[in-house]
Amino acid sequence: MDTALQSFTKRVQEAIEKKMNPIGIFLDLTKAYDVLSHKDLLSKLDTYGIRGVANKWFKSYLSRRTQCVEINSKKHRTAVSATRDIMNGVPQGSTLGPILFLLYINDLPLNVAGMNIVLFVDDTNLLITGKNINTMQSCLNSVMQDIQTWFFSNSLIVNTGKTSAISFHTTQNKSPALLRVSLEDRDIPFSIETKFLGVYIHQNVKWTAHIKNLSSKLNTSLYMINSLTSITSAHILRTLYFACFHTHLRYEVSLWGGDLESKKIF
Numbered sequence: 001m002d003t004a005l006q007s008f009t010k011r012v013q014e015a016i017e018k019k020m021n022p023i024g025i026f027l028d029l030t031k032a033y034d035v036l037s038h039k040d041l042l043s044k045l046d047t048y049g050i051r052g053v054a055n056k057w058f059k060s061y062l063s064r065r066t067q068c069v070e071i072n073s074k075k076h077r078t079a080v081s082a083t084r085d086i087m088n089g090v091p092q093g094s095t096l097g098p099i100l101f102l103l104y105i106n107d108l109p110l111n112v113a114g115m116n117i118v119l120f121v122d123d124t125n126l127l128i129t130g131k132n133i134n135t136m137q138s139c140l141n142s143v144m145q146d147i148q149t150w151f152f153s154n155s156l157i158v159n160t161g162k163t164s165a166i167s168f169h170t171t172q173n174k175s176p177a178l179l180r181v182s183l184e185d186r187d188i189p190f191s192i193e194t195k196f197l198g199v200y201i202h203q204n205v206k207w208t209a210h211i212k213n214l215s216s217k218l219n220t221s222l223y224m225i226n227s228l229t230s231i232t233s234a235h236i237l238r239t240l241y242f243a244c245f246h247t248h249l250r251y252e253v254s255l256w257g258g259d260l261e262s263k264k265i266f
Contacts (some may be wrong), residue, residue, distance in 0.1 A: 004118050004119070004120045004197060005027060005196070005197050005255060006200060006254070007118060007123055008024075008116075008118045008125060008127065008196075009201075009205065009255060010231075011116055011127055011129070011182060012127065012168045012205055013205060015129040015168070016168060016169065016170060016205070017236055019131070020079065020129045020130060020131050021129065021130060021131065021133070021136065021167070021169075021176070021177035022127060022128075022129045022130050022163065022167075022168045023129075023140075023165060023166070023167050023168070023177065023179060023181075024125060024126065024127050024135070024166045024201075025125065025126040025127075025128075025163070025164075025165045025181060025188065026124075026163065026164050026165070026166070026194050026196055027124040027125070027126070027163050028122075028158065028159040028161075028162035028163050029122045029124070029156055029157065029158060029198065030158070030159040031157070031160065032093050032101065032121075032156065033090055033097060033111060034088065034089040034092075035088050035089060035159055036082070036088060036089060036090065036101065036155060036156060037057075037088060037105050037152070037153055037154070037155045037190075038059075038062045038063070038087070038088065040104070040154060041058075041062070041090075041100060041103070041104050041156065042055060042058060042059055042062075042111070044104060044106075044107065044135060044168065044256060045058055046105060048103060049240065051218075051261065056076065056134055058100075058222060061096070062090070063112075064085075064217055065085070065086040065091070065215040066083045066084060066085055066086060066088055067083070068080055068081050068082065068083045068084070068097070069081040088155070090121065098112055098121050101121060101122065102119075102121060104154070105119060105122075105124075105154075106119070107155075107220070108124070111150045111223060112146045112147055112150065113129065113146075114142060114143050115127060115128050115137045115143050116128075116129075119138075120197055121216035123196065123197055124141065125196060126141065126147070128140055133177055133179065135201055136177070136179060140180075140181065141182075142207055143183060144181065144183050147183065158183060158184070160183055160184055160186045161189050162186065163183065164188065164189060164191040164194050165181045165188050165190050165191070166190065166191055166192075166193070166194060166201065166203050167179075167203060167204060168203055168204075169177040169203060169204065171203065171204050176203070178190055182243055191203075192262070193209050198251065198252070199251075199252050199256070200213060203258050206231050206259065207255065207256035207259040208259070210256050211256055211259060214249075214256075217248055218245060218248060218249060221244040224240070224244065225237060225241060225244070225245065228240070
C-alpha cells in the first residue's frame, strides 16, 4: 500500500513540476469480491502457471459454497431462507480472497495503454498526464473505452456514482484542466479531494483534509485511553495505544508528515 500511494503521488508531483496536467480517476467497484467469475479466475490462474492439480484444488476451494438469509426476530421465531449455491466471487474474510482478487485484476494494465494505473486489491486509480488538452482528451476517451470493455468482459461492475476525478495543480493555477471523463455513458464528476487507500488526497497535493480527519480520530482514541487510565493496567493501555493511536499516527506519515498542518499533531 505504501508503494502504491508513494508511486502515485510521486508521478503527480513530477507532472506538476514539468508543467503538465495530471488528472487522476479513482474507480469504485461494486461488490468487487462477490461478482468475479470462477471460470475466468481459473482460466487466469492457468495462464499464470497454476495448472493441473493446483488449478483443480482452487476449483474445489471455490465450488460447493452456499449461502442463505436468516432473520431473527424477538416477536417471531427465526426464519431461514432456502440455501442457494454461490456461483461467483471469492470468500471474504479469508487469506486467499484478496490474493485471488489481485490475480484476477492483475492483467488490467496490460489491456489499457496511455495511462499509469495503480492497483491495490479493489482500489483502482488511473493517472493521465500531458500538456496538450486536445491530445489528452483523445487519449482519455480511448482509455475509458478500454476500461469499460475490460470490466464488462471480466464481470466486474464500476460504481460510477462513487467514482471521481481530480485535476491536480498548484495553488497558483486558477484554471486547471477539466477534461470530459465518461464511463458507461455517464460523466464522472471532478472533486477537490478524495479518499484513496485510506488517505485524503487534495487537488493541490496538500494534506490538510487528511490531517484534520486524522486529528479527530486521534483525539477520540486519546480520550478513550485517558478514560481507562485509572481502571486498567499499563500493559493494556500500551496495547490500546498501539492498536488505536500509534497505527493511525504512523500510517503514511512519510506522505503527510512534512506538511505544515502536521505540526498540529506533532
